[in-house]
Each structure stands twice: as C-alpha cells, then as structure tokens.
Amino acid sequence: MLTLFFYPSITCLSDAAENWQLGFQDPATPIMEGIINLHHDLMFFICVVSIFVSWMLGRTLWHFECKQNPVPSTLAHGTLIEMIWTITPAFILLVIAIPSFSLLYAMDEVISPAITVKTLGHQWYWSYEYSDYINEDDESIAFDSYMIPEEDLELGQLRLLEVDNHMVVPVNTHIRVIVSAADVLHSWAVPSLGVKCDAIPGRLNQTSLFIKREGLYYGQCSEICGINHGFMPIVVEAVSLPNYVTWISNKLSE
Ligand code: CUA
16 A cells, blocks of 8 residues: 555555555455554554553553652552453453444454355365356366465465466356365465455355455465465456356356
C-alpha cells in the first residue's frame, strides 16, 4: 500500500509476504479489512494502557527509592483505588469485546455461497475439488497443487510460494471453502484474504471468501505438519467471472 501512496501511477498491492515485513499484507476481502481495522482500534488501547502503566511503574520506583523516601507510608490498601483499578480494565475489555465479537461472527457467517471449493491438506501438498460441476462422464474437477521447487522457478516467481496449480475463483462472489486433511493437521491460510482455517483429518471445516479484486494471493500451511510443512504453499487466483467460467469448462473437458 505504501507503493500506492508514493507512486499513485503504480498499482502494486502486497499479496505475498515480503522481506522484513512488519505490517499486514493488503486486504482483498471485507473480512481482512475488518481484521486490519480491529487491529488499529486495539492499537489505540494498547498505546494508552502501556504508556499509563509505564508512567505509573516509573513513578512508583522513583517514590519508593530509599533515598527519595526514607520514611515510607504504612498505607496498605484503599477501597476506592482498588475499585478504580478493577472496573477500568473491565470496562476497557468490554469496549474491545463489542467490535471483536461482531467481527468474529461476521467471519463465521457463510452467506448462501455461489461456489463451493473443497481443499484437502496432504503431506505435503494441497488438493482442490470443485464438486459443483460435472462433465459428460460424471467427473468433477479435482487436482493437486504442489510447490514449485527452487531450481524450477522462472524469473519473477516467488521462492517457496509458487505452486503448479492455482486454486482459481471468481471475484465479487460468495465462495465457501471446505477444509479438511487426508493425513495429519494442516492449516489453510491466506493473509490477504483474512483466512486461516485448520485442516483436520475426519472433520470438515468451513470458511467463506468474498474477493474484491483480481490477483494472485499467496499463503502457506500454518500448522506444523511434518518435515515439509514449509513447502506446501497456497496460491489463490482470483479472476473475473467470464474467465472463471472458461477455466471451469477447460478443466471439465480435460
Ligand atoms: Cu501442512 Cu503444515
């Protein structure tokens, strides 16, 4: 996003991890926008609380230093101050909880999805199934998605993030992603889409996507799943609806 700010003519959004990155990747779904906004809201409370606590700690250390205060007070407790330091944090937590819960429930909601994609974690790759469509031979679309090894990378491709088969989905469409695993725990996570969903053997988890712009979104398995845990990335390719339909019909006739 910084790039956009300094060079308005260049539209360069960050949808993959960058070196020494501290901030978020750029959001592509309303959910990720909500997560970033909540983070900024919480940052305000974090700053106020940590400044106040540090100031109080500093004052306490200063006033209780033996040379400063040779005859200490014998005061052991005070009802009013104890009420204040119990109620104030409780009130702050309550204020934080309201936007936090509304976001949590928004993330959980799957609104009548137009498309369902099933993704399965394997040791060590992802596979995708599009069971909404079948061809003349009653076959649906299913494929594996492996990381491209370093020696096979082409110029401009991202190391440890590129895969051979992307998960292709249309933009501006409610998509349901069903997540499971074939062997051990994995986790299907794409930062720009604000999605991190555990893939558990024998259990179906579901999450939803509503991608607002076309692009390639990079993610990685986010649950330690064995020796190649770091080598099973995720690439979601968001395309326009006509391009998606073309992709689906090509896949069906393969
Ligand atoms: Cu699959 Cu970690």
